[in-house]
Amino acid sequence: MKALTYGSTLQFSTSVGGEIGSFNQNCKRQQTQQHFINLNPLKLERHRTLNLVTAHVSKDSNAHDVESGTFCDSLDGKWLLKAKGREVASCLDGQCLFLVGMMGSGKTTVGEILSDALDYTFADSDKYVEKLMGGTSVAQIFKESGEAYFREYESKALQKLSLVPQQVVATGGGAVVRPLNWRFMRQGITVFLDVPLDALARRIAAVGTDSRPLLDYDSADCYTKAFTALSALSKERSEAYANADATVSLLNLAACVGLKDVLDITPTTIAMEVLVQAQKYLNSKRR
Numbered sequence: 001m002k003a004l005t006y007g008s009t010l011q012f013s014t015s016v017g018g019e020i021g022s023f024n025q026n027c028k029r030q031q032t033q034q035h036f037i038n039l040n041p042l043k044l045e046r047h048r049t050l051n052l053v054t055a056h057v058s059k060d061s062n063a064h065d066v067e068s069g070t071f072c073d074s075l076d077g078k079w080l081l082k083a084k085g086r087e088v089a090s091c092l093d094g095q096c097l098f099l100v101g102m103m104g105s106g107k108t109t110v111g112e113i114l115s116d117a118l119d120y121t122f123a124d125s126d127k128y129v130e131k132l133m134g135g136t137s138v139a140q141i142f143k144e145s146g147e148a149y150f151r152e153y154e155s156k157a158l159q160k161l162s163l164v165p166q167q168v169v170a171t172g173g174g175a176v177v178r179p180l181n182w183r184f185m186r187q188g189i190t191v192f193l194d195v196p197l198d199a200l201a202r203r204i205a206a207v208g209t210d211s212r213p214l215l216d217y218d219s220a221d222c223y224t225k226a227f228t229a230l231s232a233l234s235k236e237r238s239e240a241y242a243n244a245d246a247t248v249s250l251l252n253l254a255a256c257v258g259l260k261d262v263l264d265i266t267p268t269t270i271a272m273e274v275l276v277q278a279q280k281y282l283n284s285k286r287r
């Protein structure tokens with residue numbers, strides 16, 4: 001049997017029903033290559049005791065799943081995310097959580113999971129713009145009216161969305177460049193999903209560029225074109241992304257869970273890290 005020792009770095013501390021449990025993930029692989037998930041028995045609501053002492057991982061097949069963070073997608077992992085969500089929601093006190101980051105960084109995918117964990121509603125600012133425009137797609141707005149026109153509507157959307165409490169908002173990748181948008185996003189807290197360009201280009205090449213007009217190419221080599229365009233945009237925007245209250249670096253997270261490829265990190269693991277970083281920020285503000 002293999003076991004994974006969790007000791008520090010990713011700290012999922014949960015406070016449920018007045019009891020404190022902690023889930024500590026030690027990213028340092030043991031020399032012995034022994035893996036062991038060691039979770040304190042957690043007292044749950046309704047006096048149910050969840051004994052998360054060990055997750056049995058078979059020697060060959062499942063060890064990779066645990067290391068890759070698939071653990072977070074297990075039943076226990078989902079429970080921990082929900083518990084962490086409740087804890088962070090109480091610190092947020094109704095404030096919205098705005099996800100910022102480049103196209104394809106996972107704002108929508110991770111945002112939906114976060115809204116469930118926090119018991120918040122989910123809003124996608126691109127979808128809101130499309131609604132304001134009577135159902136015209138973002139790609140169509142760019143084509144017919146140009147980027148500047150889209151940016152006006154994006155600001156209107158963020159303004160409206162910032163007025164509604166308890167929302168996770170996936171912003172468009174370019175929302176950070178307008179100082180006005182920060183005024184709206186500062187009504188809540190902002191988390192930057194920092195994903196390496198190569199990974200973004202691979203994701204976008206996999207799904208195509210139809211819905212992303214700034215990257216829309218006919219070329220067969222979608223990866224190279226996307227990578228080039230994303231590099232230029234990222235240079236222009238890196239300072240603006242750095243304004244976010246908290247950052248989730250997928251490179252750091254991959255190193256932490258022992259993965260070579262950031263694309264192997266599951267959205268649930270990323271969502272957990274968003275909550276951890278958001279809570280760190282909220283705690284630092286309190287001091």
Ligand SMILES: Nc1ncnc2c1ncn2[C@@H]1O[C@H](COP(=O)(O)OP(=O)(O)O)[C@@H](O)[C@H]1O
Nearest residue numbers: 102103104105106107108109203207265266267
């Ligand atoms: N952690 C992840 N693992 C696997 N696929 C992902 C992950 N995050 C996002 N994706 C995929 O990448 C693409 C872009 O993600 P999306 O959430 O739409 O990004 P954004 O909203 O930032 O543009 C989608 O096809 C999505 O399914």
Ligand SMILES: O=C(O)C1=C[C@@H](OP(=O)(O)O)[C@@H](O)[C@H](O)C1
Nearest residue numbers: 102103104126172173174212213
């Ligand atoms: O980076 C950008 O400038 C854009 C990102 C898109 O949103 P996603 O980040 O959700 O793809 C969308 O708002 C529009 O195509 C412009």
